[in-house]
């Protein structure tokens with residue numbers, strides 16, 4: 001693996017005494033700024049718990065203020081990994097060093113000092129998508145725009161980097177919103193890289209993904225293999241959550257039954273009358289296709305992005321001709337979840 005080859009792995013008991021000096025060779029330092037622990041302590045008021053803005057299985061995220069060359073302080077997000085997070089730290093730095101895309105959160109640098117493993121990111125002022133969905137403040141058009149942005153980010157991950165990248169644990173908590181409410185993908189600590197072009201089966205350490213299982217494709221939990229279609233399925237669930245504003249677990253029979261009722265009955269009441277029928281038809285078709293049981297039947301993220309843009313333009317067109325922007329959806333769409341018996 002990229003960083004392993006460069007010697008960037010967790011210290012092992014057998015590591016020789018010179019290893020610390022060789023731990024971060026020049027290539028990584030050129031790709032990614034190395035912060036001192038003192039700077040990051042200062043930025044977070046010595047990792048003050050009042051500065052914690054989020055936490056995951058392997059880390060806590062702090063709001064920090066960094067100063068550079070005497071200029072006024074700028075806000076950053078500082079992720080401090082716990083003792084179990086060393087592999088996640090390596091994974092995330094390895095991937096984010098290679099990524100440059102407006103829909104992927106930017107890594108500003110890192111710190112690795114003895115047991116301390118810390119990453120520093122651009123600060124996303126509006127936090128995660130799940131928080132905004134809980135607060136019920138997003139319009140239908142904004143939700144669509146966010147979905148298009150996320151689709152664009154995933155499309156880039158799958159096809160735009162030198163090797164395909166599968167996010168693997170996509171969900172509303174991994175979608176962060178900047179000061180303009182534009183989305184960016186985050187949380188790459190269990191992401192994996194595929195081959196140069198058509199990405200194929202890869203192993204994933206399922207235990208690492210456990211916190212985010214609710215957005216995973218059911219067949220993968222049995223097979224423990226992934227392709228780009230893993231992310232497509234998770235994205236389909238994100239679309240469902242965005243439109244219904246509730247979490248769907250596909251691992252229980254109850255939720256399967258829930259999905260057998262028309263989606264239209266479960267649309268978030270705040271946006272229900274605001275969705276133009278033409279736009280809805282495109283949107284719900286995309287969602288149903290992403291959630292197909294057979295991975296090969298799901299669309300690529302590029303196709304999804306194009307279809308969602310079409311849905312948005314249909315909404316805008318309808319809003320021009322319908323000055324009230326009030327609509328009634330007459331369709332009744334069920335999403336056929338062909339969950340195999342042995343998966344339940």
Ligand SMILES: Nc1ncnc2c1ncn2[C@@H]1O[C@H](COP(=O)(O)OP(=O)(O)OP(=O)(O)O)[C@@H](O)[C@H]1O
Nearest residue numbers: 054055056057058061077121122123124128187211
């Ligand atoms: N760059 C950032 N800017 C602002 N807030 C952030 C940033 N990165 C993370 N956060 C906040 O911290 C939370 C946790 O981030 P993290 O990347 O650890 O994701 P997670 O899904 O909660 O973790 P895990 O998958 O390990 O359970 C996010 O949901 C978000 O609220």
